[in-house]
Amino acid sequence: MAKNPDLLPEDIQRIIGRDAQRNNILAAKMVSEIVKTTLGPKGMDKMLVSPSGEIIITNDGVTILDEMQIEHPAAKMMVEIARTQESEVGDGTTTSVMLAGKFLENAERLLDKKIHATTIAKGYRIAHDKAQEILKDLSLEISPENEEVLKQIAITAMTGKGAEDSKHIFSEMISKAVKLVSENGDVDLNDIKIEKLKGNSIADSELVQGVVLNKEKISQDMPKKIIEAKIALVDFPIEIKNPEIDTKISVTDPGQLQKFLKEEEYEIRSLVEKIVSSGANTLFCQKGVDDFAKYLLAKEGIYTCRRVSRSDLEKISKATGGKIISNIDEVNSYDLGDAEIVEEVKNKDDYYTYIRGCKNPKSVTILIRGGTDHVIDEIGRAFMDGLGDVASVVRTKLVVPGGGAIEIELSKRLREFAQSLDGREQLAVVEYANALEFIPSTLAENGGLDPIDILTQLKAEHEKGEKNTGLNLFSGKIENVLGEKIIEPYKVKSQALSSASEVAIMILRIDDVIASKPNKEGNMEKYEFGNGFDTRSLR
Ligand code: ADP
Numbered sequence: 001m002a003k004n005p006d007l008l009p010e011d012i013q014r015i016i017g018r019d020a021q022r023n024n025i026l027a028a029k030m031v032s033e034i035v036k037t038t039l040g041p042k043g044m045d046k047m048l049v050s051p052s053g054e055i056i057i058t059n060d061g062v063t064i065l066d067e068m069q070i071e072h073p074a075a076k077m078m079v080e081i082a083r084t085q086e087s088e089v090g091d092g093t094t095t096s097v098m099l100a101g102k103f104l105e106n107a108e109r110l111l112d113k114k115i116h117a118t119t120i121a122k123g124y125r126i127a128h129d130k131a132q133e134i135l136k137d138l139s140l141e142i143s144p145e146n147e148e149v150l151k152q153i154a155i156t157a158m159t160g161k162g163a164e165d166s167k168h169i170f171s172e173m174i175s176k177a178v179k180l181v182s183e184n185g186d187v188d189l190n191d192i193k194i195e196k197l198k199g200n201s202i203a204d205s206e207l208v209q210g211v212v213l214n215k216e217k218i219s220q221d222m223p224k225k226i227i228e229a230k231i232a233l234v235d236f237p238i239e240i241k242n243p244e245i246d247t248k249i250s251v252t253d254p255g256q257l258q259k260f261l262k263e264e265e266y267e268i269r270s271l272v273e274k275i276v277s278s279g280a281n282t283l284f285c286q287k288g289v290d291d292f293a294k295y296l297l298a299k300e301g302i303y304t305c306r307r308v309s310r311s312d313l314e315k316i317s318k319a320t321g322g323k324i325i326s327n328i329d330e331v332n333s334y335d336l337g338d339a340e341i342v343e344e345v346k347n348k349d350d351y352y353t354y355i356r357g358c359k360n361p362k363s364v365t366i367l368i369r370g371g372t373d374h375v376i377d378e379i380g381r382a383f384m385d386g387l388g389d390v391a392s393v394v395r396t397k398l399v400v401p402g403g404g405a406i407e408i409e410l411s412k413r414l415r416e417f418a419q420s421l422d423g424r425e426q427l428a429v430v431e432y433a434n435a436l437e438f439i440p441s442t443l444a445e446n447g448g449l450d451p452i453d454i455l456t457q458l459k460a461e462h463e464k465g466e467k468n469t470g471l472n473l474f475s476g477k478i479e480n481v482l483g484e485k486i487i488e489p490y491k492v493k494s495q496a497l498s499s500a501s502e503v504a505i506m507i508l509r510i511d512d513v514i515a516s517k518p519n520k521e522g523n524m525e526k527y528e529f530g531n532g533f534d535t536r537s538l539r
């Protein structure tokens with residue numbers, strides 16, 4: 001460890017050279033070790049307790065790392081991989097972090113052999129490019145029309161998560177939801193709203209062909225249920241005064257006041273009449289609806305919700321085909337949305353508005369139910385994995401075999417490719433290839449099987465040309481996983497490879513860490529370096 005007292009102020013810490021590399025690699029490795037036990041269908045869950053005592057129970061890589069509030073700079077970069085993976089595909093977070101950790105761990109072996117970090121980085125880059133090429137080659141094209149395959153993708157994604165027991169119903173909901181909202185081969189996951197409802201059991205979760213709003217109708221006198229709903233969507237207030245401006249009106253005699261009130265009444269009346277004459281029997285308003293308007297709307301039997309958020313209004317618009325109207329004079333029958341049923345439903349102490357049975361909804365809602373918040377939240381995360389995977393397959397139409405099959409085949413072909421390179425880069429490519437075996441070996445280990453045995457068998461099968469042979473953790477057997485329909489999106493693997501490689505290379509190239517210590521206000525990044533490395537330095 002060296003510090004230059006002439007150049008740097010006292011409170012700057014600096015580590016350079018091999019120390020810096022070692023420290024960063026160790027941090028990265030630790031992050032990968034943390035998430036490792038959750039990988040695959042037999043992975044275990046983690047319980048995370050926040051300082052305020054809130055509990056999260058999860059199996060989801062990105063959630064674990066996010067909640068841990070890691071502060072070591074290199075470890076933070078590892079957490080970034082998980083976040084990128086989550087936002088790009090929505091699944092494969094554990095895999096990507098594990099790979100980055102292993103790439104770095106293996107690089108350390110080469111560093112120990114006095115191979116320079118830039119040479120390793122170059123070798124890794126070559127390995128990554130080749131790996132992407134092979135991956136593409138090995139992927140299989142499927143038709144997004146094939147609902148069975150989409151369901152199977154969702155099942156593989158949700159296996160081992162909280163949703164395990166209901167994964168068959170859930171996978172059906174997911175593939176149906178994605179198919180409904182997809183347009184021209186693209187899917188916007190924002191069109192699938194996830195609403196969580198405590199109470200009842202997981203099996204009561206449902207796909208609503210429409211929207212579920214956490215809103216009640218504004219008056220008890222309005223109908224509880226509308227059949228054959230004609231829905232008006234408006235983003236202007238149905239009230240007179242602009243609540244943001246205080247107005248003062250001086251009146252000199254009661255007659256004037258009466259006249260003034262009458263005029264207000266008249267205006268509200270005409271607003272409501274225009275809505276009624278459009279043929280609407282349901283109204284969703286983004287702004288306020290005042291008492292008099294409420295009274296009139298109830299009298300006309302119009303189901304009304306007010307202060308509906310813009311994003312919900314847009315979802316209702318997409319689900320029902322109705323147009324959001326900004327000017328009362330434009331309310332007309334053509335722009336109304338349609339739904340089979342709009343109704344108010346009570347759940348525990350809350351009221352919800354269900355808009356159901358939309359004919360060709362471009363926005364749907366998945367209603368997740370369960371006994372406790374922990375259960376519902378973890379199922380929500382499993383749903384996000386499943387949705388992300390199915391959406392990605394609808395987009396790219398490419399899948400790869402799971403259960404470690406793809407990693408073993410990639411690893412084998414990369415090693416063959418390495419033979420064509422010379423010298424030190426060859427060694428780096430071989431280490432990169434070896435790192436990929438971390439996935440099948442961990443799947444085996446988490447499944448209570450001997451990782452070395454399983455790896456040996458898998459490699460032997462792949463040597464024979466059985467490229468789709470993987471570990472099926474349901475049967476505990478080495479077999480053709482495509483036959484067993486353990487399939488994953490191509491995109492999950494390609495994204496995991498690229499973000500893991502990128503970060504590994506970036507960390508590898510760092511040989512000088514200059515860090516500010518926290519100042520008195522504590523608003524600087526804070527972490528400790530040490531000769532050794534203990535978990536505290538991750539915090
Ligand atoms: P990630 O966060 O990386 O998605 P997961 O915990 O979801 O991690 O595990 C994904 C891994 O589990 C993939 O490698 C996938 O192939 C594997 N997997 C899924 N189902 C099975 C199965 N039935 N048998 C063996 N491996 C499986």
Ligand code: MG
Binds near residue numbers: 091092093157385
């Ligand atoms: Mg997953």
